Amino acid sequence: MPTFSTRSATESDLAVISDIYTHAVEHSRSTFDLEPPDLDYWRARLDGQHPGDHLLVAVDEDDRAVGYAYSWSFRPRPAYETTRETSIYLDSKVRGLGVGRMLYPALLETMAISGVHSAVALVALPNPASEALHLAAGFERVGMMKEIGFKFDQWIDVAWYQKMLVTLD
16 A cells, blocks of 8 residues: 655646646546636645645655645735635546545645644536545535536536634634
């Protein structure tokens, strides 16, 4: 059984991160992007200027990225400063091997240490694996929106998940 670990992403991980996401854009409803972003998009995620912006990777024994998770702005208004939206994507070869259940808690802990109060995630439906992962990571399903995205010639519903990370005094 392969072993995996997590670490902060580096510039050298961006091509693999981009490949993983490109596969999701082209073959799944888990993202509503219709075209894969370029490497500058991933550099912006890597170089996030907000204390709550993080990009972590799961790596195999050879230190090759096999998945990633990141936190980024939820909304661009000041009152949302301590809320970050999260995303997680895995190489199809490692799905079901516990990589997501290792990677997501690492991201959430990093977010909490940096002062993030609330993590939110959007899951395109149906996606039982992603919903199970979010619940296993301590998220709570807090809502659903119908027909919010249109991809592959169909309307897609989404569920909102939230996890409280730190308490502000």
